[in-house]
Amino acid sequence: MDANKKLILGGIDIGSSMAKVVIMEDDGKGGEKILAKGFERLRRREPAEVATQLYDLLLTQAGLQRDDVDYLATTGEGECVPFRTGHFYGMTTHARGAHFLDAEARAALDIGALHTRAVIFDEKAKVLTYKMTSQCASGSGQFLENISRYLGVTLEEIGPLSLEADDPESCSSICAVLAETDVINMVSRGISIPNILGGIHQSMAGRYIKLLNAAKASGVVMVTGGLASDVGMCSAIAAMSDEAKNPLEIRRHEDSVLAGAIGAALWGGFRVRKLAEKGLSLQAGS
Amino acid sequence: MSTDLQTLLQEAEELAFDIDSSYVKAWKEKTGGLAIGYLPIYVPRELLHAQGCLPVGVLGAGDNLEIIRGDAYYQSYICHLPRSVIELGLTGRLDCMDGMLFPAICDVIRNLSGMWKMMAPEKLSRYLDVPQNFDPETGGLFYRHELEELSADLVKLGARPLTDEALRASIEVYNRHRVAVQSLYRLRQDEPWKVPSSELYLILRAGVILPVEEHLEMMASYEAAVRADTTRKPMDQARVLLTGSFCEQPPLGLIKTLERSGCYIVDDDLIQVHRWILSSIPTEGDPLDNLVQAFLSDTIDSPTRYIDDGVKGAELVQRVKDSRAEGLLFCAPSFCDPALLDQPMAVTAVEKAGIPWTSFLFSENTGQFQVIREQAGTFADSIKLWS
Numbered sequence: 001m002d003a004n005k006k007l008i009l010g011g012i013d014i015g016s017s018m019a020k021v022v023i024m025e026d027d028g029k030g031g032e033k034i035l036a037k038g039f040e041r042l043r044r045r046e047p048a049e050v051a052t053q054l055y056d057l058l059l060t061q062a063g064l065q066r067d068d069v070d071y072l073a074t075t076g077e078g079e080c081v082p083f084r085t086g087h088f089y090g091m092t093t094h095a096r097g098a099h100f101l102d103a104e105a106r107a108a109l110d111i112g113a114l115h116t117r118a119v120i121f122d123e124k125a126k127v128l129t130y131k132m133t134s135q136c137a138s139g140s141g142q143f144l145e146n147i148s149r150y151l152g153v154t155l156e157e158i159g160p161l162s163l164e165a166d167d168p169e170s171c172s173s174i175c176a177v178l179a180e181t182d183v184i185n186m187v188s189r190g191i192s193i194p195n196i197l198g199g200i201h202q203s204m205a206g207r208y209i210k211l212l213n214a215a216k217a218s219g220v221v222m223v224t225g226g227l228a229s230d231v232g233m234c235s236a237i238a239a240m241s242d243e244a245k246n247p248l249e250i251r252r253h254e255d256s257v258l259a260g261a262i263g264a265a266l267w268g269g270f271r272v273r274k275l276a277e278k279g280l281s282l283q284a285g286s
Numbered sequence: 287m288s289t290d291l292q293t294l295l296q297e298a299e300e301l302a303f304d305i306d307s308s309y310v311k312a313w314k315e316k317t318g319g320l321a322i323g324y325l326p327i328y329v330p331r332e333l334l335h336a337q338g339c340l341p342v343g344v345l346g347a348g349d350n351l352e353i354i355r356g357d358a359y360y361q362s363y364i365c366h367l368p369r370s371v372i373e374l375g376l377t378g379r380l381d382c383m384d385g386m387l388f389p390a391i392c393d394v395i396r397n398l399s400g401m402w403k404m405m406a407p408e409k410l411s412r413y414l415d416v417p418q419n420f421d422p423e424t425g426g427l428f429y430r431h432e433l434e435e436l437s438a439d440l441v442k443l444g445a446r447p448l449t450d451e452a453l454r455a456s457i458e459v460y461n462r463h464r465v466a467v468q469s470l471y472r473l474r475q476d477e478p479w480k481v482p483s484s485e486l487y488l489i490l491r492a493g494v495i496l497p498v499e500e501h502l503e504m505m506a507s508y509e510a511a512v513r514a515d516t517t518r519k520p521m522d523q524a525r526v527l528l529t530g531s532f533c534e535q536p537p538l539g540l541i542k543t544l545e546r547s548g549c550y551i552v553d554d555d556l557i558q559v560h561r562w563i564l565s566s567i568p569t570e571g572d573p574l575d576n577l578v579q580a581f582l583s584d585t586i587d588s589p590t591r592y593i594d595d596g597v598k599g600a601e602l603v604q605r606v607k608d609s610r611a612e613g614l615l616f617c618a619p620s621f622c623d624p625a626l627l628d629q630p631m632a633v634t635a636v637e638k639a640g641i642p643w644t645s646f647l648f649s650e651n652t653g654q655f656q657v658i659r660e661q662a663g664t665f666a667d668s669i670k671l672w673s
Binding site: 126272282 | 523548664
């Protein structure tokens, strides 16, 4: 294969609540760009079906067909997509995705529905170390989703409402069950929704900063995963970091939520070229 | 025997995890023959076959049986296999076995053989001692004597006496079986996407229950079906060798997890009885001597077998090369002395050879694979991206 050959790459990241898909182009000269992108909430549907429909839709949008794709990489729970070329683990892909979105980033804070991971990587996006939250749900997007239901607000409203908080009410940062009880008490005490959400964001942000410190993060940290779209959450993490002994530069990108899918696609391209060096090839989408 | 792949795999799975010994009971009713259970890793099945017995592998209950009484027999730092074998015995699930053989694997299995003698005094319960001295005049004579005693015990149970002619015929059929197993392993090495290890495992595990002739048919049907299946396409996975699981067997879910996390298992230690003897055993001359000689000089380098310090791990490195594996997974049962005591020496050998490796532990009833999935997944990533 010509080392400068243009590659079409697919990335599918299936999380516990969303499927995220990107179609990318690697021009072979160090240039990589997104051709089409999207995400879809699973809403108790078959994850592979949701991801496949979205993938086909995005291919059509990009004027491509499955056979045009040189490597379709999955991540997260994407092993369920049967026509994938290969699968990469979440840490690996979020590191690469964060690095693509911000070349200065040396850590990714991947906040998903069930887990949060702090991933430290080098200038090539090679993972050096990571730390992950324990199984407790209070540090996850699922917890926030539950709270939004109690408060009668949509997920999209959470971030902007939280930014309106003028006196965030503190709540338990240890246990999701206790935190949910806290929230019910806050509602009955007449605490405003912005202050409830602001307090919850602060509580979660505190856990994330501890996680980043435990992983020995430094410099620029890119927030990725589903909760990266929550501006209130990112703002709370940045504010919490500014107050810490060793401040980190917390950044987010409009495509942060797609970081896993982007990283998967890009590693796929890396593999195509690496396999070609060995005289091997794999065709995606078959 | 079905030729449809899905039906075949379903049949294999039912046999592999038939903890109620339904197949064995039906076989006995049909043939009137004796069923002889055996623990991992190796027993000379040719001899049992030649005397008209059905050798039945007793590989534990896996994650299909709650251990209630079995735990009372063993300390907490002992592996899981003997607990589930005890549980199977105490719940009557192995009552159809006319005898049980406990090959020399470790002290735990030796103790299990003693417990079995007390639990089932009316049944044949035999600790099958094997030589660690491989000189034909020493270990050979000893092992031949063991086999002759075993053969005599079987006759006392009602089996037919051993004849050279019958043993030659049994050796011949097991030789064909070895060739068939090797063929499946080679196919998996060459095209691992065609032979998922989770399927191969079921097929091989069914082979410790079925009579050898029927298992030959099953393997032939499986191989033909997967070779003809054009829907199985290659994926970009890391080629790994799985080692350490030669006695207590991992749950099927663990093997599936490893494959789903991005690994192609291209060689392993699973159901090792089928591959213990490496090549065909000669049928001319004294067949019992041939069986003994094969054990002395033509077997897998197992941790249960004495190997000089200088070459410990060398065979593992060679297997990595032969199978074109890119990495090694040390996947041993918790508290498995033979596997875990050998592991440091094996690690020294593989590191010297520059082979990437990682290790984790399991029990036959492990139900949560998330941590192993993460570990295997990141290991596969590191091989694919950075090796």
